[in-house]
Amino acid sequence: LYSFLTATPANFYIDALEDTEVLQISKQNSDTLYKRVPKFERFFRLIIQNAFIAHQNRINQNLSFTAEQRYLDFIKKYPLFEQRIPQKHVAAYLGMTPVFLSMLRRKLANK
Template identity: 70%
Template sequence: MGFDLILQNITKYIPLDRTEADFFVSLLQSKTLKKRDYLLRQGDICKTENFIIKGCFRVYSIDENGVEHIVMFGIESWWISDLYSFLTQAPADYFIEALEDSEILQITRENLERLYEKVPKFERFFRIILQNAFITQQNRIKQNLSSSAEERYLYFIERYPQMAQRVSQKQVAAYLGITPVFLSMLRRKLVKKGNFIKLV
């Protein structure tokens, strides 16, 4: 498994010389998952931060009524984990499931601390990643509180067109917080309004 993609991701934010890059990749572990394999199960401890080389994932929980709630998807060049569990070593609140055959690179908490000590600039990189994740989460909360289901759906397919093509409509509905039946009705309504070209 090559490391070009992850190094490209990192060097968008911090410069690395060859020694620093080599040390970083020496701390990574590669993992392959088949479609429907779990990277993490609710109640387990999240032991790694994970960078997606190939594939698609969903992060979700199941409520007391057995309803799935998808909090995020992840595709190539994204980092994915249950961050709270990873940082606190508390049981995970979420499942992380591969939606396609996937390949990831992982770093453990122990190796991340070694990385911070040896190459302190990585603290800046992961701070930026955390800040971006926080901003995305805040924007999603704002949307859920103030936008209609139609507005949320149009935002999703415009913001993440590649993702919208790779996940099922049932999963999109679970992400938007609506039923699959309602999403189907919404899509038909948008087609009638002439928004078919936007729908994937």
């Protein structure tokens, strides 16, 4: 979003792990769309607000939750992802190494 709004190159990229459809729109075209269809501006504002809240929640979890709490929250929120996504990607998302995630999963399985 920052890159889109400032017309600067992004500092990172997103790599799709599954087949994905991606839609793109230029800043100029989005501004034109907002002018022609004002409800689109509200629609995208709500999407951005929800994304901001999710981002803030993720930062809060990374700073205040234990690794175990982050993992348990992840499998609660995304129960199907754990089986579909390689463990190294789940670990990276949760801010831990794949080895640590493996040990954590083993520990929880033995409870």
